[in-house]
Amino acid sequence: MSATFLALGLGLVAALQQPDDATRALFITNCAPCHGESGDGQGSTQLDRPARSFADGGFSFGNTEEALLRTISTGIPGTPMPGFDQTLDEGQRRALAQLVRALGPPTDDVETLGSQLDVHERPLVVRGKLPPIAEETDEHPRGLLIGTPGGLTFQYRTDDVRLLGVRLGDFVQRTDWGGRGGSALEPLGVPVFLCEGGAPRASFERPGAGDLLAKLSGSFVRGREAGLTYRLLEADGRVVATVTERVDALSTSVGSGFARHFRIESTGEAFPLLAHVVHPPDDATQPAWRDAKTLAFPAEGGVLRTILLEGDGVLARDRVHLSLEPGRALAFTLGVVTTLDHAAPTLERLRAEAGLAR
């Protein structure tokens, strides 16, 4: 059983502790090349943009010891910040987290709330009411979050299963553990990807029959894998296909992001299916670059949001075309290299590394 509750309030103690020589040596070896010996962000490694200055504090993904431990362990997808979970043991990583935290400005310690859920080695699925993911979007009384060990949170509405967006950071505050219950979850990560502004259309369409209702069949967590299963229903309630959707972080040579792994099976007949799961940045935006399995859209700051398709299906600008046949499951992976940060690929870099993207 994994410990679930994030015990805050240890930080003040940590901040008052002086790092020992061993921790200091770990810092010099592993952190200082980018972040500088004093933690001021002025390391010797050449980066597109300076690394975080610990002295300034204000960590994007949480400045609690647990949050820093997670960042140190798994890195920040889409940035040069690597994960150290393979190279340092947990005690070393925790010592570094305490040291990094102590380098920052004094913090008012958060009281123990006891209702924050944190993801450790195993993904975590949480059901609950979801607040609007973006301005002018709706709250969803039926919702679900999948938190991955890498710090990604996949946010779904489940009355008609649709991915609303992806967050990065701490997982979720269960505000419904206070009072009489029933209040909305408070996802803690920063949205790094919104599907059509956070209010996506139905995910699947059968040409001629219209949008299909995606009705939740369940969720699963197996080892480090997590996802959902659902059925696709026509308007008359007939189930025409079943879908398994697994999600995780994505790391490629041109940047990082997340991946959705679909497995779709017809319940009986052959029919074409459109999967509206590409979510291009904007309806009016044409790809800046594409090949058969790649779409790259311009996004803010001159970087690209890149869509990568593996497996079955034909990638169109805003959807994947599939041909379902009875008795044969189609499987494809849709990767999204997000515009999370400065390390997302520029057009030049993508062209140069075309073919290396996967």
Added chain:
Amino acid sequence: MILSLFLAALLPQVSEADYYTLEHFPTPAGELFEIGGMDFLADGRLVFSTRRGQVWIVDEPLADDVSTAKITLFAEGLWEGLGLTIVDDEIFVLQRTELSRLVDEDGDDVCDRIDTVSDDWGVSGNYHEFAFGLPRAANGNFFMALNVSFGSKWWIGKSPVPYRGWVLQVAPDGTTRPFASGFRSPCGLGTNAAGELFVTDNQGDWLPAGPIHHVQEGRWYGHPASLDWTPEYLDAGAKTSDEIPPARASIDRQPAALWLPYAWSRSAGNLVFDQTGGAFGPFGGQMFVAELTNGLVLRADLEKVRGEYQGACFLFRQQIGSVARVAFAPDGSLFCGLTNRGWGGLGPGSGLARVRPTGKLPLEMQRVHLTPEGFEVTFTKPLAPDSVSPADIDLVQYDYDYWWEYGSPERDHTPLAATATVLSADRRTLAISVPGIRPARVARARLFNVATAEGEALLHEEFAYTVNQLPEASGEPPTREHVARVVPPPPMREGRDEGWLMLTWGDALDHWQSQGWSHCDVDLDPDDPRRFTSREGNGAIANVGEAPVNFVSHSDFGDQELRLNFMLPQGGNSGVYLQGRYEIQLLDSAGKREVGYGDCGGIYKGATWPGSPPGINAFLGHGQWHRLTASFRAPRFDAEGNKTENARFLWVDIDGVRVQEDVEVPEVTGGALGAEVARGPLMLQGDHGPVAYSDIRIKPLWDETSRVVGRPDAADGWVALLPEDEDELDAWPRSGDSIWSHDGDVLIGEGPTGHLYTPRGDYTDIEVRARLKINDGGNSGLYVRTARAPEGSTWPAGYEAQVNSSFPDPQKTGSLYSLAPVLTHLVPPDTWFDYAVTCRDEADGTRVSIAVNGIVISDFLDVERRHAAGHLALQQHHEGSVIECAGLWVRELE
């Protein structure tokens, strides 16, 4: 009389433990077991789900020593789990939004997969939309129940989405169908050996008290909201009324099989039938009912009369904690799952407990059978010969009102007299002749002096039998009346809170001197009932911090009605000082028969005055919430400050039981803030040990020192300003696009943002009075010395007395906007209140004072003299907000 008998019966009965032991399982550090469902695996392990959406497995739950129990987490991340059932070792949990099967694919006792069995019901997002379950029908289908939700009026249950207020039946393949309707908050479901379904519901609108229903398919059980999803209403496009009982209430409303006396049950959880084959004692086939507020388990026994169930209930085992769930273990132990978060109840408020028979047979009323002549009571053991005479029996019958109001008092209390008693040959059955028992009533009885030949006394002396029908053999025709009688609906609640100041709503501490006090949830410390444990929450105001002071209001009060809730730990001691000077003593006086001025409900003694003992000991026990209400008349003084009249408590009630009536208090009582005064603050003692309070409110009553005395009179210089009609209103300047109208009595502002100004714009030193009402979510303000907002600007300059009951802006009614914020929600939305604003220049600055319902809330000296003169104005803050003004008066100060 009867009430006092009940109170006596509720006092801790130490002897219960002689027959049924109670053990609490330890909870791992950092966890909270808010238990919503329990069942057992084939290997004897206990599985329980919690309101935190976790599922835990207890290894060896039947081990002799509960402290050795190993409790491990099986699943988490669910949205509540208020029902759990195991079928062939598969775990089914009812979440708020779905019925799920939890699957451990690899056998490591950690859930890998959560299958959605059914989610075919609506969830609109309101907090109250709990889903409860999860017993099974004889055909293997699951039974579950859906709470109504609440709209803008929290006390009116609504069914905005299917099938709120229904019981559903879900087949293992997920097929879901509505089964029966008419429920409000059906927290507990249970089936008997025959698979018949019984459901508890909770007091509220249309629910006078807590019923137990025998639920049959297609029937309707009385709460109207669910009818919105019946074909009749859907086809007609009609909705049920919030106030008017539906026609079906008099046609085919199903009566409750049993009404639980409110003194015993304030919030029932689930029920289970004793199918332990005698392992749990002599009550085979009877039901055991979880009761969380009073922290006990009730027992009930039903019989069929004219083809329908009705019957009797009894107290069974008390002082357990907030029992929401009960479940029988394979060996006949009764497991109790506790939770009361956000609901309140006897501590402990969470955790797992176990009740087991000691093997010693108690003397109890085993069954009560209604006969044409009266009752036949069967006891668990033979009684002493001639041990009960008619004089040893107290009997009363009553009914309830069926109406939209929250709960109903017991109505038509009628004493009944037993005329004869006959003990059977085996001395186990007592026939009691009681003329005058009416159908559609509850009959409640207490039997005194019942004992065995060996002198063992009856463990619980009372029963309450719901007489829906008299037996056929009575010769009476069946009645169509109900225990819950349809009555003309009372006036809508709007206005009910009028005149009150909610002193701890919203920011509970803002209006108080409160060092050492916290707004939190508290439970009795399971390791030491003389202390509290506290956690995040808003259920209580408790002195759980360092060196707590007395809790003293910032405002001063004169004549008043007072209402608050309190809870004491074991040995607790506190006191409520009206005007900071006259103390109503609060003390853990549990079980005391003789009570003095220093006991709970006493008015404490003064230096020479001997105090006033309570008329009765109304204190039910530590860990239990009580409501204290009082009416108080302040002392009077002449112009020279000489007292002309003593202070007086008109009455003091605890939980509706009168403990003081018309008590004159000639001097301050011990521990007072100072000498007697016309107006003083409310003070709650906080330095005599732990105490918890909640929902403290005062209704200021008229007295000579009130700031608002009736309608301002022209003779005193007051000028009524409100336009008489639309034409006069047209002459008032405006800014913005708000819409102002006048219905002849009331000025109404709505629509987009804007302001309405008095025609005159040169007011300087003035007093203003207004009678105002703001809607839920609305926001407005009463401005003095204001200048019209310039073109292109939304907000005018001036001093704004804020009007806001529930708009998210933290500054609420009583605030001088941005200068003297008031964070307490003193006035509920949709409630008329009297506003008084005084603005005058003084030597050191401009003083602006704001009073609500006659009590000064803000008094601010603006040394910058921000605004010199101007109009009065009313604000319309935003689309959706509605401000109503039923009077506006101004008086210029000398």
